[in-house]
Amino acid sequence: MLRIEQLVKRYPTGDAALRGVSLTVSEGQVMALIGPSGAGKSTLIRCVNRLVEPTSGKIWLRDTEITALNQRQLRRIRRRIGMIFQEYALVERLSVMENILSGRLGYVNFWQSWFRRFPQSDIDQAFNLLERVGLSDFVDKRADELSGGQRQRVGIARALIQSPDLLLVDEPTASLDPKTSRQIMRLITELARERGLAVIINIHDVPLAQMFVQRIVGLRAGEIVYDGPPDGLTPERLSDIYGAEDWGASQTAVPEQEPLLTAQE
Amino acid sequence: MAEVASSSPHRHWRKPPWIQNRWLRWGMVLGALVYLALAIGSVSVDSARIARGLERGGRMIAAFLQPDFVSRWDDIQIGVLESLTMTVVSTIAGVLLSVPIGLGAARNIAPTPIYLICRGIITVSRTFQEVVIAIVFVVMFGFGPLAGVCTLAFATIGFLAKLLAEDIEEIDPAPLEAIRATGAGWLKTITYAVMPQVSARLVGLSVYRFDINLRESAIVGIVGAGGIGSTLQATFNRYDYDVASAILIIIITLVMLTELISAQIRKRLQ
Structure with a gap:
């Protein structure tokens, strides 16, 4: 459903973030994108909805070539692509409800959005999602009153109310504690299964990724160096992605220790 | 702590001056003083005018002390x-x-x-x-x-x-x-x-x-x-x-x- 061909991104500073990445994600597939900081993970998913303009290469979502769209068409296709962010990226001074409804901005006209007069169907859907992510009591709370885990749940609801076909998830757990991280990953993968969404999750925490996804793609210096099932990530493969390290030691380590060197930014 | 001090007991430190060159530094101070002296000299002070002004100012202040709102x-x-x-x-x-x-x-x-x-x-x-x-x-x-x-x-x-x-x-x-x-x-x-x-x-x-x-x-x-x-x-x-x-x-x-x-x-x- 998502097809990326020979994607290249070079920043004006001359840094090549992506050096010809080709990737296909099928309907309903949940994929994790791993790799060291600066490998191009963020750039890759931002090229998909063109928050970052690719230098060359092509991206198709089903039959639409995203890389060929004009601004107006791009805004229409963005409605079908939900995005979840590392630091939640909520508008802190708006309420939980307003943050969730902002996921419908691509569907309503300007005055509806200005006066917060969203269609009843949107509001019903927002209440259903609030219930699903367990935040029914927080409708009119301001986003900055919530904890990290709660904020990410709002972020998830905002992405899902777009009724997307594809979810782009950028380090959803990087600012969360281990327990909340698992809950958020479980929620994202469950919701994706319920709705049959394809998902790309950028993630630093390899064991967490292995726990929840069917496919892992390893990126190193803008190139794909691993693409396979989670249990195929042997210490050798991890060294291909992250560079040499005593992977065996860290994988059997007690949870109090750092799970992996790269779990830190 | 004691170990650190023992390596060299008396090391001096002064805040580095704002302008490194000593001649430039004092030259600038001198220049500023000369300019100030010349500038004060260029303002003509008419003592008779000041006296008249003080008198007028006095009248003004006196009037100000009795504001007339009506x-x-x-x-x-x-x-x-x-x-x-x-x-x-x-x-x-x-x-x-x-x-x-x-x-x-x-x-x-x-x-x-x-x-x-x-x-x-x-x-x-x-x-x-x-x-x-x-x-x-x-x-x-x-x-x-x-x-x-x-x-x-x-x-x-x-x-x-x-x-x-x-x-x-x-x-x-x-x-x-x-x-x-x-x-x-x-x-x-x-x-x-x-x-x-x-x-x-x-x-x-x-x-x-x-x-x-x-x-x-x-x-x-x-x-x-x-x-x-x-x-x-x-x-x-x-x-x-x-x-x-x-x-x-x-x-x-x-x-x-x-x-x-x-x-x-x-x-x-x-």
């Missing part, structure tokens, strides 16, 4: 009302103009040509002091409050649009990206991702500007741009120092009141 009360009343009207109208007009210009002058959300134009308007507004702008508008529109309103509205842009633009440039970019990712256009992105982040500050700055405009409305009146300043100027021309004193007391009271109220409002917004 004899020209009608003029004062008209002047105060005109000043308040000028302040309200110019602040509202200024804010309405400042919001789009402020948005345009924020580098992170405006395209370069619009950014340059809006920054240009702000720079022009900030370059000229209110009195200079007032003189221009008085020449254009004649004496009266219209010139004052235009002056204050224009000066408001330089203040409000600049500070608003700087606030916008410092907003958290993550929500901006998130709202754009939903497929929202520019205008919706501004109302959902930018305005919520700056609106409290905008209200606070507008209230602050209101009290600045009230103060300035007295000043621009002196060059003929209407309001209580014009009334004040007239009393000075007639040597009615007691009336002038009454007007000054009224201005001071009004400014203090608005400052108090605006400080309260801004405190609530924090």
Whole structure:
């Protein structure tokens, strides 16, 4: 459903973030994108909805070539692509409800959005999602009153109310504690299964990724160096992605220790 | 600790001088002193004129100690009302103009040509002091409050649009990206991702500007741009120092009141 061909991104500073990445994600597939900081993970998913303009290469979502769209068409296709962010990226001074409804901005006209007069169907859907992510009591709370885990749940609801076909998830757990991280990953993968969404999750925490996804793609210096099932990530493969390290030691380590060197930014 | 000290017990340290070269440093001090001496020498001091001035000043202060609110009360009343009207109208007009210009002058959300134009308007507004702008508008529109309103509205842009633009440039970019990712256009992105982040500050700055405009409305009146300043100027021309004193007391009271109220409002917004 998502097809990326020979994607290249070079920043004006001359840094090549992506050096010809080709990737296909099928309907309903949940994929994790791993790799060291600066490998191009963020750039890759931002090229998909063109928050970052690719230098060359092509991206198709089903039959639409995203890389060929004009601004107006791009805004229409963005409605079908939900995005979840590392630091939640909520508008802190708006309420939980307003943050969730902002996921419908691509569907309503300007005055509806200005006066917060969203269609009843949107509001019903927002209440259903609030219930699903367990935040029914927080409708009119301001986003900055919530904890990290709660904020990410709002972020998830905002992405899902777009009724997307594809979810782009950028380090959803990087600012969360281990327990909340698992809950958020479980929620994202469950919701994706319920709705049959394809998902790309950028993630630093390899064991967490292995726990929840069917496919892992390893990126190193803008190139794909691993693409396979989670249990195929042997210490050798991890060294291909992250560079040499005593992977065996860290994988059997007690949870109090750092799970992996790269779990830190 | 003891180990660190033992390696070298007496190491001196002085703050490095601001200017490294000792000759340059003392040369500059000497130069400044010579210039000061010459500058003082160039001001001609006429002691007879000072004596006359002191006497006149004494009379003025004496008159000021007996403010006369009564004899020209009608003029004062008209002047105060005109000043308040000028302040309200110019602040509202200024804010309405400042919001789009402020948005345009924020580098992170405006395209370069619009950014340059809006920054240009702000720079022009900030370059000229209110009195200079007032003189221009008085020449254009004649004496009266219209010139004052235009002056204050224009000066408001330089203040409000600049500070608003700087606030916008410092907003958290993550929500901006998130709202754009939903497929929202520019205008919706501004109302959902930018305005919520700056609106409290905008209200606070507008209230602050209101009290600045009230103060300035007295000043621009002196060059003929209407309001209580014009009334004040007239009393000075007639040597009615007691009336002038009454007007000054009224201005001071009004400014203090608005400052108090605006400080309260801004405190609530924090």
